[in-house]
Amino acid sequence: MPKKKAVNVEPETPFHTFSVEQVAEHYSTNTLEGLSSAEAAARLKIYGSNELQGNGGVKWYKVLWRQVANALVVILLIATALAFATKDFAEGGVILFIIIMNAGIGFWQEYNAEQTMEALRNMSSPTAQVIRDETRVTIPNNQAVPGDIMVFEDGDVIGADCRLFEVFNLETDEALLTGESLPVQKNLEVIEKAEQSLGDRLNMVFASTTVVKGRAKGIVTTTGMKTQIGKIATTLMEVDGNEQTPLQKRLNKMAYFVFLAAIILVIIVFAVHKFKYSNEVAIYAISVAIAIIPEGLVAVVTLTMAFGVRRMAEVKAIVRRLSSLESLGAVTNICSDKTGTLTQSKMVAVRMWLPSDGFYRMTGTGFVPEGDIFRQGEQKNEEFEMQEEQIPTGSGSDHYLRALEAASLCNMAELRRTAHPEANGEWTANGDPTEIALQVLAYKAGLAKPDLLEQGFRLVAEFPFDSSVKRMSVLYQGPHTEEGPGELFVFLKGATERVIGCCTYWRDGDVERSLQGEKGTERETFEDMITDRMNTLAEKGLRVLTLAYKHFDPPAGVDLVHDLVRDQVETDMVFLGLVGIYDPPRAESRPAVLKCYDAGIRVHMLTGDHPSTAAAIAKEVAIIPEDVPTKNNPLIMTATQFDAMSDEEVDKLAELPRVVARCSPNTKVKMIAALHRRNLFASMTGDGVNDSPSLKAANVGIAMGQSGSDVAKQAADIVLTDDNFATIVQAVAEGRRMFANIQKFVQHLMSANVAEIVVLIVGLAFKDDDGNAVFPMSAVEILFLNMITSSPPAMGLGLEPASETNMHEPPRSAKQGLFSFEVVMDMFVYGFVMGALTFANFCIVIFGFGRGNLGYDCNATYSPSCKWVFRGRATSYACLTFLLLAHAINCRSLRESGWTPQNLSTLKYNKMLWISLVVGSILVFPVIYIPGLNHDVFKHSGISYEWGLVVAALILFLMWAEFYKMIKRRVMKPLIIPTNSNLEMERMRTAMSQSDSLDMKKQ
Incomplete structure (x- = not known):
C-alpha cells in the first residue's frame, strides 16, 4: 500500500510518551518493511539533510575588525589624521604605529585561537544502517529521514534521534548530552511525563551518542537541527558571543569622554584666539588633543593581556579570547558540571x-x-x-x-x-x-x-x-x-x-x-x-x-x-x-570551592546525574553544607523543578539552587540567564556538548581540555589543559590581578594626561610679543612623555604581582568597577598636583629668572629672545618626567605607601617596572642636552640650576602623595571586605530555613 505523505513535526513532540505503534502511525512507516526509496527521497526534500548547520568557519576579517572597532582606536585614528593634516608627520607616524601594533598583537592572538574545526558538523556518524524497501542497507547518514527504521550495534554512533522498538542489552553513552558518567540502559516502556529529562528518556536514543553495549532498532523521529544535538547547535548560533566585557565597555566610555573633552579643549584653544585660524593655533589645539588622549593605553592593555595569556598558559589555562581574561576577575558565580570537572570521571x-x-x-x-x-x-x-x-x-x-x-x-x-x-x-x-x-x-x-x-x-x-x-x-x-x-x-x-x-x-x-x-x-x-x-x-x-x-x-x-x-x-x-x-571528587575540588568562598564567589553544580548522587558529591566538595537535608531542600533541585518555574518565580527565590540535577542544555542556559538578571557575573565550566550553549551564554566559558569535546572548546573563552577545577581558582586570581593592574596603569596614564592638560590650558594665558600663545610644553615633548616616559612604567604596573589580599576580597562587580570614585579622584588629584608643580616651575623660570621675557615665534624656532621659554620648557619637561616616574611607584597601591622598605623590596620582582624607571630617568638627559635634538625637535634647551626646581617639585609631590594616602586610609572605607567559607555556609543555611518547603513540594 502507498504510504501517506509525511508532515513536518515540531521538535517539541514528546515521542518518548508515544507507544511504538503511535510513532509508526505518526510517520506512516512500518517497523518490518521500513520506508520505500521513493518515500525516503520525498521526505528528504521535506525535512532536509540530516546534518548540522555551521557558521562557515573562522573569518580573518571579522577577527581583525574586532581589534580596531573600538572607540579609543577611532580617536587615535582621528588624532593621526589631524597630525598628518598639519604636516606633523612624526606625531602622526608614531600614533599610527601604535594602532597597527595593537591590532597586530590582538589579531595574531585571537586568530590562532580561533583555528578549531567546526566540531558540530563532524560529530554525527558518516553512515547509518536503515531498512529500506524491506532490505537492510547502509546509507550516508545525512540521507536519513523521519520514519526511517534505523539499526544500531555495539560501537555505532547513532545518526538521529529515534524511538526504540526493539532492544537487546542496549546501553548508550550519553555523557556528551546529559553529563551522566555511566552508560544508560535502554528499554521500550512508555514514559508518561512529557517534560522528562533527556537522561530519563530510556525508550529514546539520540544523535551523536554512542552504543556501548548491545543492539537495537528504532524509528527515526527527528533529524538535523531538530535533534537534541541540533538544538544545542541552534542555541550556540543564537547566543551572542560578541557581547563586550565590562572592561571593554568601560574603556569605550572613557574613550567617548576623552573624545568629548578633546573637542571641548580644542574649542577653548580657538576661543582664546578668537577663532582666528593659523598654523600656530592648529598645532596648539592638536597638542592639547594629544595631551588628553592616552595614546599608550590601547597598547598597554593589549600587551598586559598578552602577558596574562602567557601566565595563564603556565598554570595550564589556554585563553582563546584576550578580552575574557580580565572578565575572570569579575566572576561572582561559577556554574560547574560535575562529571570530569569536580569528579575524576572514574567509578x-x-x-x-x-x-x-x-x-x-x-x-x-x-x-x-x-x-x-x-x-x-x-x-x-x-x-x-x-x-x-x-x-x-x-x-x-x-x-x-x-x-x-x-x-x-x-x-x-x-x-x-x-x-x-x-x-x-x-x-x-x-x-x-x-x-x-x-x-x-x-x-x-x-x-x-x-x-x-x-x-x-x-x-x-x-x-x-x-x-x-x-x-x-x-x-x-x-x-x-x-x-x-x-x-x-x-x-x-x-x-x-x-x-x-x-x-x-x-x-x-x-x-x-x-x-x-x-x-x-x-x-x-x-x-x-x-x-x-x-x-x-x-x-x-x-x-x-x-x-x-x-x-x-x-x-x-x-x-x-x-x-x-x-x-x-x-x-x-x-x-x-x-x-x-x-565517581569520586578530585582531591583538589573541595579546597578550590572553599577558596572560591573566601574570594566571595558562589559555586553551583549543574549535572545530568541523579539528585541523590549530585547532592552527596556537592556536600563532599562543600558546594552545600554537609549538615543540611537532601529532601525538600531549596538549594537542591531537579531540572524538572527548575525548568517548570517561570522567570518571575526564579527571581523571587531567596537563593538560586546550588545543585541542579538531571540538567538539560536549556536548564544550564536558564541558570545563566537567572544569574544575569540578578546582575551577577557568571562563569560556566564543562566538557560535554551539552555544556556548550551555557559556555557561550556565560560571561566566561571555561572548557575542559582533556575530556572536553571540540564543541565545548570552541564555545568556551578559556580551556583548561589539565581539566582541574582548582585551575579555575588560579585563573580567577590572575584575572583579579590583571584588573587591579589595569586600574594602576590607567590611573598612571590618565594622571599624566590631566597634568599635561593643566599645564597647557593654563599656559594659554601667556602671549608672546606677537600675541600668540606660548607653549609651556611642545607637542613632541607631550608625545614623548605619553609614549616613552609614561607607557613603559604603565606596562610595568600591568605586570605587578598579585597582592596578598587578592583572593580574600569580594568580586569587583560588588564595587564600582574600573573607574571607581577613588580611582577617578586620584587621577584628578595627582594629575592636578603634578600639573601645578610643573607649571609653577615653568613660571619660576620665565618670570623669576627670565624676568617675563617670552620672546616671539618661540613655538616654532629657537632664537636668542626664546632663551628663557626654551629653558622653561626643558624644566617643565624634566619636572613632569620625574614626577611621572615617581608616580609609577605611587600607583602600585591605592592607599598604602609605595616608598616603605617592604614595598620597595618587592620592586625587584617586577623587572619591567624598575628597568623602565631607570631608562626613563636616563633618557631625560640626552633629550635635553643633545644639540639639534633639543632645539629643533623638542623645542627646549639645556638647563643647569633649574634642576634644583625639579628636585624641589619631586620632594613636594612625594610629601603630598603620602599625606593624601594617609587621609584616605583614615577617612574612606577599607577596600578589603572579609569573606570566608564559614560565612557562606551559614548564609546558605539561613536561606534554606527561610524558604517555603511547601512551595518546593508543589514544584
Whole structure:
C-alpha cells in the first residue's frame, strides 16, 4: 500500500510518551518493511539533510575588525589624521604605529585561537544502517529521514534521534548530552511525563551518542537541527558571543569622554584666539588633543593581556579570547558540571556491606588497584573510624572472601599495566565502568580475576547483563582437588531489587539462612534491613550493586554449555552483600570551592546525574553544607523543578539552587540567564556538548581540555589543559590581578594626561610679543612623555604581582568597577598636583629668572629672545618626567605607601617596572642636552640650576602623595571586605530555613 505523505513535526513532540505503534502511525512507516526509496527521497526534500548547520568557519576579517572597532582606536585614528593634516608627520607616524601594533598583537592572538574545526558538523556518524524497501542497507547518514527504521550495534554512533522498538542489552553513552558518567540502559516502556529529562528518556536514543553495549532498532523521529544535538547547535548560533566585557565597555566610555573633552579643549584653544585660524593655533589645539588622549593605553592593555595569556598558559589555562581574561576577575558565580570537572570521571568502589561483618571502607582512586580495605562493623556513618580494622590482602572472613570472588569473577572488565617505558607503568582498564570498579576492588583484596583463573577457576557459562533483568551471572568450576573436579559456583551481580528476587537464602558468617520463614526469619524483615543499608550508602551518593552466589548441582544429563536456562540457574541464590560505587571528587575540588568562598564567589553544580548522587558529591566538595537535608531542600533541585518555574518565580527565590540535577542544555542556559538578571557575573565550566550553549551564554566559558569535546572548546573563552577545577581558582586570581593592574596603569596614564592638560590650558594665558600663545610644553615633548616616559612604567604596573589580599576580597562587580570614585579622584588629584608643580616651575623660570621675557615665534624656532621659554620648557619637561616616574611607584597601591622598605623590596620582582624607571630617568638627559635634538625637535634647551626646581617639585609631590594616602586610609572605607567559607555556609543555611518547603513540594 502507498504510504501517506509525511508532515513536518515540531521538535517539541514528546515521542518518548508515544507507544511504538503511535510513532509508526505518526510517520506512516512500518517497523518490518521500513520506508520505500521513493518515500525516503520525498521526505528528504521535506525535512532536509540530516546534518548540522555551521557558521562557515573562522573569518580573518571579522577577527581583525574586532581589534580596531573600538572607540579609543577611532580617536587615535582621528588624532593621526589631524597630525598628518598639519604636516606633523612624526606625531602622526608614531600614533599610527601604535594602532597597527595593537591590532597586530590582538589579531595574531585571537586568530590562532580561533583555528578549531567546526566540531558540530563532524560529530554525527558518516553512515547509518536503515531498512529500506524491506532490505537492510547502509546509507550516508545525512540521507536519513523521519520514519526511517534505523539499526544500531555495539560501537555505532547513532545518526538521529529515534524511538526504540526493539532492544537487546542496549546501553548508550550519553555523557556528551546529559553529563551522566555511566552508560544508560535502554528499554521500550512508555514514559508518561512529557517534560522528562533527556537522561530519563530510556525508550529514546539520540544523535551523536554512542552504543556501548548491545543492539537495537528504532524509528527515526527527528533529524538535523531538530535533534537534541541540533538544538544545542541552534542555541550556540543564537547566543551572542560578541557581547563586550565590562572592561571593554568601560574603556569605550572613557574613550567617548576623552573624545568629548578633546573637542571641548580644542574649542577653548580657538576661543582664546578668537577663532582666528593659523598654523600656530592648529598645532596648539592638536597638542592639547594629544595631551588628553592616552595614546599608550590601547597598547598597554593589549600587551598586559598578552602577558596574562602567557601566565595563564603556565598554570595550564589556554585563553582563546584576550578580552575574557580580565572578565575572570569579575566572576561572582561559577556554574560547574560535575562529571570530569569536580569528579575524576572514574567509578570507584568505596563501601561494602556484608550481613555478617557490617560495613567495609576502601581507599584508593581511579584504575590504580592500590589501597586498603577496612572493616568498620555495623555503624552507618564515619563517627567510629578509630574502631576500624584493616583487612590484610588475601585474608578475611569466608563471607568476605566469597563476596570478593563474586565481584572478581562475575565481571568482564580487564585491568592492565602498560609495559611501555614512556607510560611509566600506568594502569589502564577496559570494560564497563562499574565492572572496572569491582575489578579494582578485587585486586585490592588480593582476589584479582587473573590470579583466580591461575588458581584453577574456569568459566563454564555466562549470562550477560540484560537491561530487562538488570543482572548478570556466570557459572564457574572451582579449582581441582585431590578428590576430583572442583565445585560449580554461580556468581550473580546486579540491581538490588532484581538480585534479591533471585535469593532464597542469605549468608550470615558461615551459615546460610533461609528467607522462607525458617527460625523466625521473614523476607520482609530481611528486605527492610537491606533497604536501610542501601539508604545508608545512597546518602553518600553511591550507586549500589548487589552480589550473590550458590553452589550449583546440575541435573543429570544436562549440557552445561548448551542446555542451561537462565531462569533455572539464577534461582535459590544466596545473598552476599552490597557494594557502593561512585565517581569520586578530585582531591583538589573541595579546597578550590572553599577558596572560591573566601574570594566571595558562589559555586553551583549543574549535572545530568541523579539528585541523590549530585547532592552527596556537592556536600563532599562543600558546594552545600554537609549538615543540611537532601529532601525538600531549596538549594537542591531537579531540572524538572527548575525548568517548570517561570522567570518571575526564579527571581523571587531567596537563593538560586546550588545543585541542579538531571540538567538539560536549556536548564544550564536558564541558570545563566537567572544569574544575569540578578546582575551577577557568571562563569560556566564543562566538557560535554551539552555544556556548550551555557559556555557561550556565560560571561566566561571555561572548557575542559582533556575530556572536553571540540564543541565545548570552541564555545568556551578559556580551556583548561589539565581539566582541574582548582585551575579555575588560579585563573580567577590572575584575572583579579590583571584588573587591579589595569586600574594602576590607567590611573598612571590618565594622571599624566590631566597634568599635561593643566599645564597647557593654563599656559594659554601667556602671549608672546606677537600675541600668540606660548607653549609651556611642545607637542613632541607631550608625545614623548605619553609614549616613552609614561607607557613603559604603565606596562610595568600591568605586570605587578598579585597582592596578598587578592583572593580574600569580594568580586569587583560588588564595587564600582574600573573607574571607581577613588580611582577617578586620584587621577584628578595627582594629575592636578603634578600639573601645578610643573607649571609653577615653568613660571619660576620665565618670570623669576627670565624676568617675563617670552620672546616671539618661540613655538616654532629657537632664537636668542626664546632663551628663557626654551629653558622653561626643558624644566617643565624634566619636572613632569620625574614626577611621572615617581608616580609609577605611587600607583602600585591605592592607599598604602609605595616608598616603605617592604614595598620597595618587592620592586625587584617586577623587572619591567624598575628597568623602565631607570631608562626613563636616563633618557631625560640626552633629550635635553643633545644639540639639534633639543632645539629643533623638542623645542627646549639645556638647563643647569633649574634642576634644583625639579628636585624641589619631586620632594613636594612625594610629601603630598603620602599625606593624601594617609587621609584616605583614615577617612574612606577599607577596600578589603572579609569573606570566608564559614560565612557562606551559614548564609546558605539561613536561606534554606527561610524558604517555603511547601512551595518546593508543589514544584
